[in-house]
Amino acid sequence: MNFQEINPSPRTLMCPGPVEADPRVLRAMGAHILGQFDPEFTGLMAETQEMARRVFQTKNHQTYTVDTTSRGGLETVLTAAICPGDKVLIPAFGRFGYLLSEILERCGAEITLLEREWGTVFEPEEIEAELKKGGYKAVACIHGETSTSMMQPLEEIGKLCKKYDALLIVDTVATLGGVDIRVDEWGLDACIAGTQKCISAPSGSALITYDKKIEDIIAKRKKVEKGIRTADDVDGSLPMIPSNYLDLAQLQDYWSPRHLNHHTEATSMQYAVHEALRCIMLEGLEERFKRHNLNDKALCAGLQAMGITIFGDLKHKMPVVTAINIPEGIDGPTLRGQLLDYFGIEVATSFGPLDGKIIRIGNMGYSSQKRNILFTLGALEAVLLQNGVKVPAGDGVAAAMEVYKNAK
Numbered sequence: 522m523n524f525q526e527i528n529p530s531p532r533t534l535m536c537p538g539p540v541e542a543d544p545r546v547l548r549a550m551g552a553h554i555l556g557q558f559d560p561e562f563t564g565l566m567a568e569t570q571e572m573a574r575r576v577f578q579t580k581n582h583q584t585y586t587v588d589t590t591s592r593g594g595l596e597t598v599l600t601a602a603i604c605p606g607d608k609v610l611i612p613a614f615g616r617f618g619y620l621l622s623e624i625l626e627r628c629g630a631e632i633t634l635l636e637r638e639w640g641t642v643f644e645p646e647e648i649e650a651e652l653k654k655g656g657y658k659a660v661a662c663i664h665g666e667t668s669t670s671m672m673q674p675l676e677e678i679g680k681l682c683k684k685y686d687a688l689l690i691v692d693t694v695a696t697l698g699g700v701d702i703r704v705d706e707w708g709l710d711a712c713i714a715g716t717q718k719c720i721s722a723p724s725g726s727a728l729i730t731y732d733k734k735i736e737d738i739i740a741k742r743k744k745v746e747k748g749i750r751t752a753d754d755v756d757g758s759l760p761m762i763p764s765n766y767l768d769l770a771q772l773q774d775y776w777s778p779r780h781l782n783h784h785t786e787a788t789s790m791q792y793a794v795h796e797a798l799r800c801i802m803l804e805g806l807e808e809r810f811k812r813h814n815l816n817d818k819a820l821c822a823g824l825q826a827m828g829i830t831i832f833g834d835l836k837h838k839m840p841v842v843t844a845i846n847i848p849e850g851i852d853g854p855t856l857r858g859q860l861l862d863y864f865g866i867e868v869a870t871s872f873g874p875l876d877g878k879i880i881r882i883g884n885m886g887y888s889s890q891k892r893n894i895l896f897t898l899g900a901l902e903a904v905l906l907q908n909g910v911k912v913p914a915g916d917g918v919a920a921a922m923e924v925y926k927n928a929k
């Protein structure tokens with residue numbers, strides 16, 4: 522049998538993840554493998570932690586990565602911080618809010634689900650009304666809900682959680698590295714992020730950060746494996762964390778100066794995360810947020826000039842994802858299929874109540890570039906015209922170019 526060497530077609534990834542990895546990240550992944558306890562490698566891990574703290578804007582000592590996708594990162598933190606029977610409030614405004622609920626149900630949490638129409642976000646009063654009832658151990662919510670393109674303001678929720686003595690655990694999977702997130706200032710007790718979105722590395726690692734309150738819970742749930750435990754490793758007083766692979770107590774020790782043996786670290790993925798974070802440091806957080814905002818503004822101006830309507834409450838739209846209402850005269854699969862076939866551009870479909878109604882366009886990380894925005898607008902126009910949808914030819918790209926010109 523003649524198996525071919527891997528040679529993927531070039532793509533412009535304008536979906537809300539995965540996006541194009543920075544070429545520097547891909548190059549870093551080709552570096553020699555180091556042993557996971559090699560001081561050269563543990564030195565890199567320490568640098569990754571420090572750079573991740575800067576991106577999360579936190580002083581949390583416990584800031585590191587887990588070898589899993591973002592969903593696994595959510596599961597790792599929630600499984601450790603939430604014990605069976607703990608009351609957790611989930612304000613859900615899209616698919617990923619329900620994912621939190623799925624995970625927490627498996628943790629044995631007592632869940633209260635607040636639901637909202639997709640395309641909107643919660644007002645702090647709605648959350649306070651529930652927290653007032655008392656007894657909540659935590660609020661778990663999504664920052665950037667990629668399924669709807671909505672972004673939940675967190676600052677007020679942070680204050681409420683402090684007032685009612687509840688932990689605030691946030692999925693910042695899609696926003697970290699593209700949007701301003703102030704973990705300490707906003708009072709977020711834990712945040713989980715992915716690498717394949719605004720961080721611009723491949724999927725396969727989750728960045729996490731958590732504060733002393735969560736560290737204390739983890740300490741009480743600690744149980745070091747029999748084969749490696751020492752006389753100093755005493756079991757905690759709370760129920761042990763039910764996952765071995767995602768056991769935050771042992772992972773924390775692995776990332777500590779003790780470097781307790783747990784899993785075999787994914788060396789090449791560590792190189793990727795290190796390089797991706799270094800690229801963010803080089804660009805600067807402010808510059809990076811500005812770049813995403815400008816590209817978002819140009820994209821939206823272009824879409825609107827074409828007569829395309831943007832879905833949802835525009836005041837709360839993520840700058841890194843835009844959902845458009847699929848114009849009459851074309852369906853979602855045709856639109857996405859032709860963008861991919863003719864132009865090599867990938868945009869995304871949607872889920873649940875929005876399936877078949879909207880298309881989601883990402884503007885994340887390395888993919889968030891002027892040429893990608895203009896290329897996507899031009900390609901979209903061509904596909905719509907090909908299918909008989911009346912759009913004013915040339916207006917979309919021209920409006921976006923105007924935004925770039927005025928930004929100079």
Ligand SMILES: Cc1ncc(COP(=O)(O)O)c(C=O)c1O
Binds near residue numbers: 692
């Ligand atoms: C907001 C949000 N949370 C969680 C996830 C799950 O991430 P992963 O597919 O990396 O497990 C996604 C993926 O798209 C997401 O957009």
